[in-house]
Every structure is written in structure tokens, then in C-alpha cells.
Amino acid sequence: MSAQDLDFWSFVDAAVERARDRLPEIDPDAMRLILTLYRVTNMVIYDMESVVHRPRGWSYPGFRLLFTLWIAGPMEAKRAAELSGMSRQAVSALVRTLDRDGLVSKVPAVHDRRAVRLSLTAEGEEAISGAFVTHNARETLWADTLSGEERDTLARLLAKLGAREGARRRR
Template sequence: MNHEQPDNEDLHFWSFIDHAVNRASRELPGVDPLAMRLVLTLHRAANMLVYDLESTVHRPRGWSWPGFRVLFAIWLSSPVEAKKVAELSGMSRAAVSALVNTLERDGLVTKTRAPHDGRAVSLSLTESGLHAITTAFQAHNEREQEWAGSLSADEQKTLIALLEKLTAHSLRFEVRQRT
């Protein structure tokens, strides 16, 4: 039995993709290395982007990434029911409910009963909430511009088209989404 530790000191965030694809391809002959590389790269890039936006823009304002997503959805669609905010933000209703309670306590969001259904909650921003989200989004978009700046306008449009094609294709098989 070999009890030696693997030599993984040379691996880092991005080189791990090469390592993972090569090793999985060797050990599991049916693995599609190109699909694996695509998903790993996309996942890592998205996580990196979200972490950067959260840590540079939203955490300094006392918000988490989910908190920003909820405020963003309310800002752009209010008045809006909480269940619609869950759908638009890709979060569970329970998560939105918990976040809305915090945002209401902080004076950023108001809750009222929806006129058509006494059980439904309609959400709106307070004046303070509107100022907070618009100010935050300006900083958020400046950071988005920094990220996008490594690509030309044509490359950005091509990447958007490819990502839209990827997500549209997901309708052809049973993709699970938060509801």
C-alpha cells in the first residue's frame, strides 16, 4: 500500500482544470474532456467574478451577493411580489424571505400585502433603498466594465451570444432550476 502524499503543490486555481481534465480522461474513458473543460472554466470564471464584485462593491456596503441580487430585482421590477423576486434572482423563496426581512429592518425595503391576494407580499424600495441600490449599481457597473475591458466589443457580443446559445440549449433537456 502506497501512503505517499500526492505531489499537488504545483497545482493552483487555474492549472487544476488541466490536471482534472487529464486525470479524469485517463481514469474514465467515456469522459468528454472538452465539455468538462468548458464547464469547469465557466464555473471558475463565474465564481471569480461574483467573489470580486461581492468583495469590492457589496460587502463594503454591508450586503452579501444574494442581498444585492434581491435589491437589484426589486429596484428594476417593483412593486413586485416576493415569489417573483425569487424567480428573477434565481433564489429560493425562503432565502428571499429571510433577506427581505433583513433589508426591511435596515430600512431599504417595504413589504405590503398584494391587493389581489392577501397572502402575497409586494415589495418596494424605500427612498433610502433606492439611493443605496443605484449608488451600489454604479460602482458595480464600473467593476463590470473593468472585467469586460479585456475583450473587444465584438468579443463581448460573441461571448454573450455563445452563453445565450448554451442556456437556450438547456431547454432541450431537463435542467433543474431553483423555483
């Protein structure tokens, strides 16, 4: 197949086949799983970002940080990075924007003046609450493709994949 003959999903099959032909020692099943997971994840994130978050002036990472603070409450930036799955540098850059927009406040931590404690402002609390209703409606739209049993199975399998030794450690 030429590039003109491929579409978004047939590319996965072509990639696995061509990689296996060029490197017979690879694990094609693992490649197919991770490439498919990556593509579906990117589709969902793009959808969430374009329909829910960009119209509010946020990026998906900005939403993730606001969501983390909304769920877990005030915390140090280092902990927010860990819980949101982002680097400390990414959180630091996001906080500047979210602070400027009046959604997050930052104050020096009591025990270490170099550390910053983050919290949602009242405006941030209202904004994330409203955004999450729309976000969850999109989640439901995606999840409705699967039966309840399929959702449970997929969630369990993804949790198992994510629980792999060292998987959560950021490098």
C-alpha cells in the first residue's frame, strides 16, 4: 500500500506489517496494542480539547491541573505534577497562565519558601465545575460505544497495563 492508499486505521496494520518485515525480531502484537492505544488516546484528547477546553481558553494539560486541584484540594506544585502526570516544569508553566487568568492561586509553602502551594480560586472552582459537566458528557459519548461489561474490562486491563513496574515513574 502506498501512503495515498492508507487511512488513519489502516496505517496501524501497514506499520505493524512493514516493521515486522524490516525487523523480524520485534513483537508485532505489542506494537499493534500500543500504537492503537496511542491513537485512540490522542483522538479522545483532541476531542476533549477542541470541544470542551479550547473554547474556555484552556489546553488539555491546563484542564488536568485544574481537575487535580478540584479533586485533591490545595497542594504543593510538586505533588500536583505527580498526581496530574505532568512534569514539574509543565505545571510551573501552566500555573503562570492559570494564575494570570485568576483560576489558581499560588503562595509560598510554609515549610519551604522555595516550594509553592497551589489552590483553586473561587473563579477556578466555578470554572472547573462547569467545564467538568461538559467534559463528562464527552466521556459518556466515547464510553457509550462499549457495553458496561466492556467498559469494566477495558478499565481493568488499562489499570493492569499502567500498574507495570516502573510505569508511573517519569523519566
